[in-house]
Amino acid sequence: MSGFAALVARDLRLAWRRPGDVAVVLAFFVVATTLFPLGIGPETNVLARIAAGVLWCAALFAALLSLDRLFAADFEDGTLDLLLLAPWPLELAALAKCAAHWIVTGLPLAALAPLLGLAFGLEPDALLGLSATLLVGTPTLSLIGGLAAALTLGARKSGALLALLALPLCVPTLIFGAGAVEALATGGDFGAHLALLAALALVALATTPWAIAAALRQAGE
Amino acid sequence: MADLHFLANPARFRRLSQRVLPSLAFATALMLAVGLYLALIQSPPDYQQGETVRIMFVHVPSAWLAMAGYALLAGLGASLLIWRHPLAALMARAAAPVGAGFCAVCLLTGALWGRPMWGAYWVWDARLTSMLLLFFLYLGHIALSRAYDEPERGDRAAAILALVGVINLPIIKFSVDWWNTLHQPASVARLGGPAIHPTILVPLLWMAVTLLLLFVLLVLLRTDTEIDRRRLENAEVPA
Amino acid sequence: MATSLLEVADLACRRGGRRVFERLSFTVDRGQLMALRGRNGSGKTTLLRALALLVRAESGAIRWQGTDVAAEPEAWRGRLAWLGHLEGLKGDLSVRENLAVAERLRGGQPPDLGRVDAALGALDLLLLAGRPVRTLSAGQRRRAALARVLLADATLWLLDEPLNALDAPAQTAFRAALNRHLAAGGLAIAATHADLGVPGGRTLDLA
Numbered sequence: 180m181s182g183f184a185a186l187v188a189r190d191l192r193l194a195w196r197r198p199g200d201v202a203v204v205l206a207f208f209v210v211a212t213t214l215f216p217l218g219i220g221p222e223t224n225v226l227a228r229i230a231a232g233v234l235w236c237a238a239l240f241a242a243l244l245s246l247d248r249l250f251a252a253d254f255e256d257g258t259l260d261l262l263l264l265a266p267w268p269l270e271l272a273a274l275a276k277c278a279a280h281w282i283v284t285g286l287p288l289a290a291l292a293p294l295l296g297l298a299f300g301l302e303p304d305a306l307l308g309l310s311a312t313l314l315v316g317t318p319t320l321s322l323i324g325g326l327a328a329a330l331t332l333g334a335r336k337s338g339a340l341l342a343l344l345a346l347p348l349c350v351p352t353l354i355f356g357a358g359a360v361e362a363l364a365t366g367g368d369f370g371a372h373l374a375l376l377a378a379l380a381l382v383a384l385a386t387t388p389w390a391i392a393a394a395l396r397q398a399g400e
Numbered sequence: 401m402a403d404l405h406f407l408a409n410p411a412r413f414r415r416l417s418q419r420v421l422p423s424l425a426f427a428t429a430l431m432l433a434v435g436l437y438l439a440l441i442q443s444p445p446d447y448q449q450g451e452t453v454r455i456m457f458v459h460v461p462s463a464w465l466a467m468a469g470y471a472l473l474a475g476l477g478a479s480l481l482i483w484r485h486p487l488a489a490l491m492a493r494a495a496a497p498v499g500a501g502f503c504a505v506c507l508l509t510g511a512l513w514g515r516p517m518w519g520a521y522w523v524w525d526a527r528l529t530s531m532l533l534l535f536f537l538y539l540g541h542i543a544l545s546r547a548y549d550e551p552e553r554g555d556r557a558a559a560i561l562a563l564v565g566v567i568n569l570p571i572i573k574f575s576v577d578w579w580n581t582l583h584q585p586a587s588v589a590r591l592g593g594p595a596i597h598p599t600i601l602v603p604l605l606w607m608a609v610t611l612l613l614l615f616v617l618l619v620l621l622r623t624d625t626e627i628d629r630r631r632l633e634n635a636e637v638p639a
Numbered sequence: 640m641a642t643s644l645l646e647v648a649d650l651a652c653r654r655g656g657r658r659v660f661e662r663l664s665f666t667v668d669r670g671q672l673m674a675l676r677g678r679n680g681s682g683k684t685t686l687l688r689a690l691a692l693l694v695r696a697e698s699g700a701i702r703w704q705g706t707d708v709a710a711e712p713e714a715w716r717g718r719l720a721w722l723g724h725l726e727g728l729k730g731d732l733s734v735r736e737n738l739a740v741a742e743r744l745r746g747g748q749p750p751d752l753g754r755v756d757a758a759l760g761a762l763d764l765l766l767l768a769g770r771p772v773r774t775l776s777a778g779q780r781r782r783a784a785l786a787r788v789l790l791a792d793a794t795l796w797l798l799d800e801p802l803n804a805l806d807a808p809a810q811t812a813f814r815a816a817l818n819r820h821l822a823a824g825g826l827a828i829a830a831t832h833a834d835l836g837v838p839g840g841r842t843l844d845l846a
Binding site: 192400 | 688691693694695713714716717719721723724725726727728729730731732736740741743744745746747748
Binding site: 326330331333334335336337340343344346347348350351354355358367375379382386387390393394397398400 | 481533536537539540543544547548549553554556557560561563564565567568571572574575576578579582
């Protein structure tokens, strides 16, 4: 367990040393969501209707944007070899990397989303709901995106390929995440959506670390 | 271990496939001719959908094969990762575009069928949307397996992706169904109903078997080509 | 005849469909250095990676005290210190931080200051210890990576071109550290073109 904690702490410290990297991701999130009212028009009821979907999609893209470097940096400077050679399970290392990614992107995205939701005319309970769904849903994005990042390690054009691999696998999270917020507005069952979102996170937690570890091992060969 | 040697096994496969391929091709052509007669001429038009129902004879088997094709990719992926079966990688590389092709045929025929049925080429029907996502999974597999300078790395990465994809397919299907019932209450006509009439069922199954043969034929042919390609790339002397 | 501590038997490896080497057998015992030589592409790096279980060998076995290391890979990895052709250092962390993180990633507690300083001192890095690695020269980075190997306190060192980019004093310092490691009963396998200055060191030619 000490290796796991050390790896999370290392990645957080590295992110802290380069606050610009996180800031760029959050700025992308803000700018991308701002484009929708500009493209669609400022009618409040239309915007409130699409807010959940737009914010969820933008959060998904923002999370993917930052995943490109998740393992690539370690791959390029040789620290990935040290992880492969660590005398504790690589699956835990994969989990630690994704956990650190979630802390530096998923958490801030969930915190920032209500502010943007305000600009889309969401009601206060929908704002809270949006934040809650992002809190529960973004770990899945970090795990699935982490897998895509590991699979594309050392590939040509890895950035676009990463998105192509991760996006279809993120569809269920998107559906239940945006659906939950919409359920709040239409009187649907918010709790059921959130429970399904949590179930998706658990499935990802149970399956992706193995796949990421397998992908990292073959990248090391 | 000796028979797992890179070329020994594919070489045996080649000898076998080249014996089978001509008769398989002949059988497929024959089945296709009969199948098209059954589907286009012999079976009656639907009392509701008229002649357009005939699209189903290609559309539905294509959907089945697209799904079976992805399961095949996952199986080949497992055999590559677990047993390091060298032929599995080549066959997956050969099968992915074929499966994607059937998926595309399913989507295109679905759109053609949708125009008279729903009045639009594309509606966000749960089945069609799931098929579209399956098509994206295929695209990812194809792109990933060809994204590396070292083809073996692409093979293994794509194998992992296929296994993860096959676990996620039911989840995607479930979520799309959920999304669909939430957003547009079921009104689209569903295929068949409780019992499909034999005049439709027979040509449908016939075409399913025919397209399955076509699928196998294409995969075998393409696997042969992959073996040749890999052999040329690894040749120490100019071939 | 007692079995050797490390025994490589009939090892064969394949890269990109081609066999890099086959039927490779050798032994290394306590206090011994095995220098790997051979032309570019002869498989020195592949052999080192196979020994670390980073590359799966096609056939053959690597045995430690008579048992196959693949049976308990994590125990085996705990015995290794690795220096690849990449340094394995984070540019944004200081030399000292890099060493501490690497040690904790090996599953250990945060190393005590005295040990870190000893490793840094052995390669004359004490004055650079607080500098971010990205500000160091290539030779200084190589020294920092070697300090990481020293700190690991591992039985078997696997080194890929350890003297790369090192100036003469640094080479001398590394040779001294390597000899101390061997004198203390350690083992080392190094791919190198240069002389590692170990009396009685053995070499393996990968043609």
